[in-house]
Amino acid sequence: NAGVTQTPKFQVLKTGQSMTLQCAQDMNHEYMSWYRQDPGMGLRLIHYSVGAGITDQGEVPNGYNVSRSTTEDFPLRLLSAAPSQTSVYFCASSYSLNTEAFFGQGTRLTVV
Amino acid sequence: KQEVTQIPAALSVPEGENLVLNCSFTDSAIYNLQWFRQDPGKGLTSLLLIQSSQREQTSGRLNASLDKSSGRSTLYIAASQPGDSATYLCAVHYGNNRLAFGKGNQVVVIP
Numbered sequence: 322n323a324g325v326t327q328t329p330k331f332q333v334l335k336t337g338q339s340m341t342l343q344c345a346q347d348m349n350h351e352y353m354s355w356y357r358q359d360p361g362m363g364l365r366l367i368h369y370s371v372g373a374g375i376t377d378q379g380e381v382p383n384g385y386n387v388s389r390s391t392t393e394d395f396p397l398r399l400l401s402a403a404p405s406q407t408s409v410y411f412c413a414s415s416y417s418l419n420t421e422a423f424f425g426q427g428t429r430l431t432v433v
Numbered sequence: 434k435q436e437v438t439q440i441p442a443a444l445s446v447p448e449g450e451n452l453v454l455n456c457s458f459t460d461s462a463i464y465n466l467q468w469f470r471q472d473p474g475k476g477l478t479s480l481l482l483i484q485s486s487q488r489e490q491t492s493g494r495l496n497a498s499l500d501k502s503s504g505r506s507t508l509y510i511a512a513s514q515p516g517d518s519a520t521y522l523c524a525v526h527y528g529n530n531r532l533a534f535g536k537g538n539q540v541v542v543i544p
Binding site: 354361362363415 | 532
């Protein structure tokens with residue numbers, strides 16, 4: 322098993338550009354989520370999914386969209402990048418309710 | 434809103450000493466608590482998961498305790514080694530596998 326795979330690892334965007342951060346897991350996990358990690362702020366939940374076709378907002382959802390058409394994939398879309406979205410983004414997955422969460426290696430995004 | 438606090442934010446210990454890392458949370462209605470390790474520029478590695486019905490969980494040199502009623506968890510690392518140098522993150526599960534994180538304990542083990 323590859324676990325949770327995030328691509329790309331690094332990305333630089335210009336203000337106003339859009340992009341999609343990819344997250345895939347091969348563990349047949351039902352639950353997936355996106356977090357951002359900023360210095361001094363810790364990790365904060367952006368969006369999460371409890372299964373294919375079901376998503377919901379987390380603590381900081383503005384400026385981000387998600388969809389979950391398959392169990393394996395949970396992409397995060399930035400619609401119009403802003404410097405405030407410069408951060409490290411982590412994807413996580415869990416097999417079922419209240420079980421151990423596993424994280425990807427992160428995507429370091431810089432918006433200039 | 435669930436608030437998670439980790440104290441101290443940073444600490445240095447000589448090799449061989451036991452490490453004690455503290456985590457507190459404001460809402461005792463949690464499903465479980467998970468400790469992670471993060472190395473600089475890397476992702477999060479799961480260390481231990483403590484179910485809300487458990488009092489402690491052990492893995493090798495690591496032992497984590499949980500006191501839901503007082504909103505506290507402690508991670509003990511026995512006989513610390515330089516390879517234990519990292520940031521340790523505490524996270525509480527508060528429903529639908531959502532996690533609320535503390536800001537971490539940055540640990541340096543001095544050889």
